[in-house]
Amino acid sequence: MTTELLTVTGLTKSYAGADGELPVLAGIDLSVHEGEIVALLGKSGSGKSTLLRCLAGLIPPSSGTVSYRGAPLRGANPGTAMVFQTFALLPWLTVQQNVEVGLEARGVAPAARREAALTAIDLIGLDGFESAYPKELSGGMRQRVGFARALVVEPDVLLMDEPFSALDVLTAENLRGELLELWESGEFPTKAIVVVTHNIEEAVLLADRVIVLGARPYGTIRATYDIPLPRPRDRDAADFTKLIDAVYRTMTGREQGAPLPPHGLRSPARRTPANTPLPAASVDGLSGLAEILRRHDGHLDLADLSDELGLEVDDLLPLVDALELLGFATVDGGKVTLTDTGLTFSAADVRESKQIFATAVRDLPLIHLIVTSLRNSVDGGLQAGFFRDVLAHHYTGEQVARQLETATGWGRYAELYSYDAVHEEYRLDPAV
Incomplete structure (x- = not known):
């Protein structure tokens, strides 16, 4: 039995709105175990990034609990680190200084954090760029800095919020492949990964488990898929295509018999601009x-x-x-x-x-x-x-x-x- 690192029980998240509480997530139950990559998959508005931030302890749930190694969170999660979509680097700091930021915040001594930062920089393939500033780096290199900054604190769980979506296709494919190689090599300084994505193929390519969130009118878990395929995964294999098709159907279908959300979070009968968003379509x-x-x-x-x-x-x-x-x-x-x-x-x-x-x-x-x-x-x-x-x-x-x-x-x-x-x-x- 693998260790359960993160546990979410009955999580709901709402924000205050003009018409009362605006639900974003409802009735979420999930767990993340040691040794697995979990993908949170869903269309825009499904609450997947909000759920990721609840796992990190950056925002509290409205009800329900998020636990780390069995202990309910009362603030920031000490066992996680985050990689963001938009790089989020400090432009006035060098690569090494950006990587050291988290360690400095934890009070690590300068010599120790320098050694740890250089190790992480080397691991992620940025050796030789320690003194460069973000403006000197390509998008792929900037995201590598983001990975190094997260990994240097050696979190139990690495949380990634659409980490490849801001990159061009080839750069994203290369970085995704290198990340998986590190994970498979045993050198990855983290015990589990949770990645948010809206890309179905990326989810099936990366994850051991894909959790599909629905977005009507708020995020609930519509389906969970175990991905038993060995790595590296062959996109042309019949089993891979079959899984892609199954997830496609869940993402695009309108399934009957979905569980009702918790009491008080039912869909309102009257359509409003809040519960009926316009799709981003011309x-x-x-x-x-x-x-x-x-x-x-x-x-x-x-x-x-x-x-x-x-x-x-x-x-x-x-x-x-x-x-x-x-x-x-x-x-x-x-x-x-x-x-x-x-x-x-x-x-x-x-x-x-x-x-x-x-x-x-x-x-x-x-x-x-x-x-x-x-x-x-x-x-x-x-x-x-x-x-x-x-x-x-x-x-x-x-x-x-x-x-x-x-x-x-x-x-x-x-x-x-x-x-x-x-x-x-x-x-x-x-x-x-």
Whole structure:
């Protein structure tokens, strides 16, 4: 029996919002054992990064417990270290100084932390760059510094929040491979890894166990997959492809019989901008996908579609979500099928397309909020800051920007309102 390093029991996480508590995670139970890599997989908004920060003790759960080696956390987790997506290096410090930051915070003597830092730098393949500053390094090298900084404190569990997503494809593939080689070599100074990703193939390639989080309307565990394949894993092997397909279906399907969330966190009956976010999809993007589906008799398996287009399934998910939200498509077990309205939309000319689109978006909560607010304004115009303030109760700053970007594009195409980017002002279309 392997040692249980991290244990999560009945975890929920909510944030205060204008309409009360805004749930992000609900009823999470999981454990992380010595000797395993666990991937937390989910679409944007599923709460996977929030869960990772709860494991690190950086944010407390609203209810439930997070334990490290059986002891409930009362603050930062002493047995973990974090690698971030955005490198998070201090630009005025050298590589060695950046790596030593954690040790210095723990009060380690200068000589000891210098020795430990140089060992970690060598381990991660940055020997010779000790005196370089972050601005002198490529993206891949900067992320190596992030790995070295985390590993130098020799945590029991290394937590990684989409560590390869900011890198180009080749650099990410190289760094991912080197990380696995280190893990398999036995030289890795950590007993377990938890990695957050939205990339299905990356999760199956890296992990011993993949935990899929759903995001409607908050994060719950939808499925757990054990990955028994030996490393290095062959992407072309039948067993690998079978696992990829199974996870695809969970990520894209709308499964029945999912367990109900804890009492008090049930989905509200009324749709609001908080519980019905707009997918990050442009009108051109979703129109293009609808047209491709029409050419395939109105339906196609998402995995086959991604292969045909040479894209990751993850890149298509926002477009699929948009078609479904608009009532243009349904998703069942990974198969996307256009509805009658979707078929009409995909074949329509520009004028008819705009009319169909306007009917579909008019009642979406954020679009409805913008239109109604503009109607009730003195002169039919409002500053974007008004809507940013409203959404800030429910979303991060980055998420607010994405929501308004999508709403702006959709509302303009539907000719519901215009937007002046110079003055950051929305104005109601005279015909509305």
